[in-house]
Amino acid sequence: MTDELRLARMIDAAPDVVFEAFTTDGGQRAFYGQDDPGWIVESDCDLRIGGVWTVTFGPSRCRLYRHRHVFAVVDRPRRLVLATTEFRADGSSFEFTIELTFEEQGSGTLMTMTQSGFPTAELRDEHGRGMPNAVARLERAIHARR
């Protein structure tokens, strides 16, 4: 039973190139961007331990989300750890941790993003016990027997 969300992507570039892109404006806009016309991304990043990276993004001025990341680990060009708070358009917010690793593989980089923590205080407490999988498993069990 996992207690985290893990995603990975092979990128055809060296780790220092990927790391540099992720920690500068163009890459951050790409990360939070959309193809939708009018999509807003505003990023302000202070790359150092304890530094804050704020990103405001969304489809319009009246429906914006905001991520506030505090850098807990800056290990160039291998690893970043961010303490993140997501502020949602409905006024709610939640906190989680993001770890990014940049691992050289051949001529490319395996970029892995691991998130721990989960929305709502109750879920954050429960997340360590594998909430997402538990809900999915429960749904399957109930559907199978209904």
Next chain:
Amino acid sequence: MHRTVQHNHTLDRTFFALSDPTRRSILERLAAGPATIGELAEPFGLTLNGVTKHVGILETVDLVITAKVGRARECRLGPAQLEDATGWIEAYRRAWEHRLDRFGAYVEERR
């Protein structure tokens, strides 16, 4: 916007109801068929009051319904579906996956 807030509030309450392993076990037990409060209490080593409290939380989000049958209170699965909860988790995962894909494409296009 109002509907979104309401939807999120319902989702929050559903997630809260599902956040307790005992409550999830109760739902799994009820998936096999109705049970009284007493029958639910026994395998978990809980008091009747303890089970009643858990069932009450599940009842507020329609995951369980109860009815008096003779002197006992019978519980069965309610009309609420779990698709909203699992759908939210899947959409959340997809959003981050797309971010990673867009970023990867951006880096590769720059080369």
